[in-house]
Amino acid sequence: MRNKITSISPSIIRRLPIYLRLVQELKEQSILTVSSQEMGDHLDLNPAQIRKDLASFGEFGRKGVGYDISYLDWKLRQLLNLDRHIGVALIGAGHLGIALSNYARFQLERITIAAVFDRDPQKIGMQIGTLTVADFNDLTVICQKQDLQMGIIAVPASSAQEVCDALVSAGIRTILNFAPVNLRIGPNVHLRNTDVTTELQALAYYLDQK
Amino acid sequence: MRNKITSISPSIIRRLPIYLRLVQELKEQSILTVSSQEMGDHLDLNPAQIRKDLASFGEFGRKGVGYDISYLDWKLRQLLNLDRHIGVALIGAGHLGIALSNYARFQLERITIAAVFDRDPQKIGMQIGTLTVADFNDLTVICQKQDLQMGIIAVPASSAQEVCDALVSAGIRTILNFAPVNLRIGPNVHLRNTDVTTELQALAYYLDQK
DNA sequence: TAGATTGTTAATCGATTAACAATC
DNA sequence: TAGATTGTTAATCGATTAACAATC
Numbered sequence: 001m002r003n004k005i006t007s008i009s010p011s012i013i014r015r016l017p018i019y020l021r022l023v024q025e026l027k028e029q030s031i032l033t034v035s036s037q038e039m040g041d042h043l044d045l046n047p048a049q050i051r052k053d054l055a056s057f058g059e060f061g062r063k064g065v066g067y068d069i070s071y072l073d074w075k076l077r078q079l080l081n082l083d084r085h086i087g088v089a090l091i092g093a094g095h096l097g098i099a100l101s102n103y104a105r106f107q108l109e110r111i112t113i114a115a116v117f118d119r120d121p122q123k124i125g126m127q128i129g130t131l132t133v134a135d136f137n138d139l140t141v142i143c144q145k146q147d148l149q150m151g152i153i154a155v156p157a158s159s160a161q162e163v164c165d166a167l168v169s170a171g172i173r174t175i176l177n178f179a180p181v182n183l184r185i186g187p188n189v190h191l192r193n194t195d196v197t198t199e200l201q202a203l204a205y206y207l208d209q210k
Numbered sequence: 211m212r213n214k215i216t217s218i219s220p221s222i223i224r225r226l227p228i229y230l231r232l233v234q235e236l237k238e239q240s241i242l243t244v245s246s247q248e249m250g251d252h253l254d255l256n257p258a259q260i261r262k263d264l265a266s267f268g269e270f271g272r273k274g275v276g277y278d279i280s281y282l283d284w285k286l287r288q289l290l291n292l293d294r295h296i297g298v299a300l301i302g303a304g305h306l307g308i309a310l311s312n313y314a315r316f317q318l319e320r321i322t323i324a325a326v327f328d329r330d331p332q333k334i335g336m337q338i339g340t341l342t343v344a345d346f347n348d349l350t351v352i353c354q355k356q357d358l359q360m361g362i363i364a365v366p367a368s369s370a371q372e373v374c375d376a377l378v379s380a381g382i383r384t385i386l387n388f389a390p391v392n393l394r395i396g397p398n399v400h401l402r403n404t405d406v407t408t409e410l411q412a413l414a415y416y417l418d419q420k
Numbered sequence: 421t422a423g424a425t426t427g428t429t430a431a432t433c434g435a436t437t438a439a440c441a442a443t444c
Numbered sequence: 445t446a447g448a449t450t451g452t453t454a455a456t457c458g459a460t461t462a463a464c465a466a467t468c
Contacts, residue, residue: 011435017411021390035449043392047449048437055451063450064444081414088410095312099305100406107390107407111414149417150410174413176406180231180317182253190416194404196310196386197317200298200360201227203384204291204321206400207359221459245425257425258461265427273426274468 012053020076027069035066087114091163092154093123093133101128140170153177222263230286237279245276297324301373302364303333303343311338350380363387
């Protein structure tokens with residue numbers, strides 16, 4: 001159950017950062033152990049689900065006691081590859097790009113936006129925090145030189161596919177897309193979409209007076 | 211199957227905006243009908259799923275032909291309440307808030323960010339596009355005066371719960387949260403979370419060299 | 421008519437939850 | 445020891461997909 005061949009379902013993976021967040025909070029409060037029941041109370045999740053999720057990565061709870069906070073913290077970070085440094089390429093130096101870049105600087109410990117790209121000559125050379133906006137044409141060179149491993153697409157929908165393809169050919173296989181388009185990707189690329197338009201429109205369904 | 215008592219699953223609701231986006235594209239290309247097969251090809255979805263999703267809102271396909279683009283466009287907008295104007299309150303005039311506000315101005319037809327709020331005196335009075343940042347203390351008054359129906363939380367995690375509570379007591383029942391926290395809400399509130407940190411961390415799981 | 425495609429039932433798949441023996 | 449809680453199996457629930465009669 002612990003080997004890498006058994007692939008873990010995306011639903012579980014998406015809960016791991018949630019668990020990590022809680023564990024960090026508890027750690028800050030100097031709490032030493034936590035039960036699945038307590039975690040479930042905090043996160044509005046079923047304790048059985050939490051136990052099952054964690055158990056898919058090995059046995060590290062203690063019966064009658066719960067989970068050791070320090071170990072759980074370490075384990076979750078290790079699973080999420082947050083025990084090492086991860087460089088991110090951000091494409092698009094518009095408002096969203098700038099917001100993301102500033103946000104990431106403070107929120108994301110080991111994940112760092114290491115380079116920002118744009119195609120607009122007006123934006124190339126612009127300063128965002130400590131970063132200088134680079135030419136999108138230099139994507140591959142810079143990604144390889146800086147060993148970047150993730151990409152964030154923060155460009156308009158019309159150029160998102162092109163940017164996506166460029167990221168993939170620059171060797172990046174893990175992409176977070178903010179543009180409202182269905183991107184076409186190859187089989188080894190991991191893509192997550194997060195799109196304000198879609199979210200708001202879906203929420204609008206629940207408005208009254210239907 | 212068409213009445214409002216049968217509640218539609220969230221999975222289906224979240225696909226409706228995706229369908230709408232495609233239908234709009236096809237409409238712009240002056241295409242008149244589309245089959246579930248064609249939609250599935252475009253969206254990487256199973257045609258049976260698309261038919262089933264749409265059928266849960268009534269029968270409006272034509273056997274042997276497919277779906278009428280104009281009608282589908284109209285129907286999806288109606289379902290998503292996009293046939294009327296929706297006013298949104300945005301809380302937080304930081305980089306993310308500004309990015310969202312600017313983004314929404316262009317992308318979201320009927321959904322309009324109608325007011326931006328902040329607690330920071332430095333930001334109150336600031337101009338964002340055509341909007342002036344209002345005092346967060348005036349939330350209830352302004353929401354009611356302008357009949358706002360949705361809220362977007364774009365404040366730091368530490369104040370997100372407070373903002374959420376304020377939105378709910380201002381009568382808003384539909385909230386999109388960008389802060390990395392598990393918000394506590396009552397039973398009649400619809401909340402969606404979208405959080406860059408969580409998304410990036412989940413993606414990091416898939417990086418190589420595990 | 422022949423071909424295409426819907427709407428819907430049944431089958432499958434996957435995810436969540438309940439239950440409980442094992443054990444700290 | 446008695447009480448608590450895990451890890452895991454079995455049961456349930458829900459969502460996706462296959463199949464096909466109905467029919468345009």
